[in-house]
Amino acid sequence: MNLSPIPPLDPGDLEGGFVRMMHRFHLAGTLTGDPEADAYLRQDANAVLxxxxYDQRVRAExxxxxxxxxxxxxGHLDLSRIAAMPLETLQxxxxxxxxxxxxxxxxAALTQAVAHSLCRHYNGQAAQLWADGAPxxxxxxxxxxxxxxxxxxxxKLPYVLHYFGHRDFSQTLGVLNG
Structure with a gap:
């Protein structure tokens, strides 16, 4: 039973935790197993990025x-504030x-480095990396x-963006039938 309106993507040769999350989504309607976290990830492009x-050497969820x-x-996920805070506090x-x-x-250091880069080049908004419709x-x-x-x-990026509703790459990646 498919509970989600998002079409399932063919994972191709992708494997691992995010593929497990994709399967869970179509069976149970949640990617992470936490509906609140899923909703936040759908709402905030910075959170998705x-x-x-963070999807490195820990469970994807x-x-x-x-x-x-x-x-x-x-109390926020404002990348300009994260970039400006002392690294020790963030750690x-x-x-x-x-x-x-x-x-x-x-x-923590990588988060701050990403925040610096996004603030410098994309006005602190991860969505600007993909929202312009670039291929x-x-x-x-x-x-x-x-x-x-x-x-x-x-x-993993196009699958993550697709499943969290930030960018539809189904034409590029292929939708599974059924």
Missing amino acids: LGLL FAFTGPIRLRNRL RLFAEKPAVHRFTNRM LPEVQARVARLPGFGADKLR
Whole structure:
């Protein structure tokens, strides 16, 4: 039974935690297993990008719920404010239980570096990386210029954007029948 209005994408050779999340979405209507986190990720493009950044050496569901934990601790997910705060403060907030990410210091530093880059080039708004309708290779090239985004994350990017409702890449990736 498909509970979601979002068409299922063919994951091709993509594997791992996000593929598991895609399957859960079509069976249970939630990607992360936390409807509140899913709603926040659909609402906030910065959260989606940070969730993808955090999808490294932790369960994908934990990675993608990291941005809501960070927002709850900060009271915001304003990248200009994150870029301006002392790194030590951000690291301390990342380490509070439950941690935002397993690698608190590294991911706090990467979060701040991404915030700096987005503030410098995209007015602090991750949506500006893809909202102009640029083709997938251009969107991936833009994201690749950010700290912490390598080939594996770039392969997941169109699926993440599609499933969280930020950009429809179904024509590029192929929709599954049934």
